Amino acid sequence: MLAAAVPARAVQPSEVLKDPALEHRAREISAELRCLVCQNQSIDDSDAPLAKDLRLIVRERLEKGDSDRAVLDYVVARYGEFVLLRPVFAPHTLLLWLTPALAVLLGGLGIWRLARRRAPAPERRLSAAEEAEVAALLRRE
Numbered sequence: 001m002l003a004a005a006v007p008a009r010a011v012q013p014s015e016v017l018k019d020p021a022l023e024h025r026a027r028e029i030s031a032e033l034r035c036l037v038c039q040n041q042s043i044d045d046s047d048a049p050l051a052k053d054l055r056l057i058v059r060e061r062l063e064k065g066d067s068d069r070a071v072l073d074y075v076v077a078r079y080g081e082f083v084l085l086r087p088v089f090a091p092h093t094l095l096l097w098l099t100p101a102l103a104v105l106l107g108g109l110g111i112w113r114l115a116r117r118r119a120p121a122p123e124r125r126l127s128a129a130e131e132a133e134v135a136a137l138l139r140r141e
Contacts, residue, residue: 034083035051
């Protein structure tokens with residue numbers, strides 16, 4: 001059962017770089033890139049042919065001496081920002097980033113308005129017999 005909880009790695013032995021430092025960098029970059037076929041998996045976790053191609057591109061760029069940022073910029077320029085698992089914080093993605101906060105804020109406002117709108121319990125008047133009973137009790141004291 002424990003083995004099932006560990007995410008499967010789709011990286012093939014033939015893809016692994018000989019330099020452990022470069023391979024570590026490649027894994028870190030791959031963890032930030034979305035498989036465009038699977039969409040909710042990183043390219044390291046996907047067996048899709050496109051994910052394999054992206055893994056190879058990342059490793060090629062690293063072998064050519066690109067920095068991590070340059071590799072990500074290259075992939076984004078080629079495939080678009082959707083390839084990033086964590087979208088960039090920019091004016092064109094502001095709605096994406098602010099939607100959760102707006103949903104919580106609007107939900108809280110709705111609950112607050114509902115709580116305020118509840119009608120207070122109607123005021124109940126005592127009957128003449130009840131008023132006489134209360135008056136009698138007060139006189140006894």
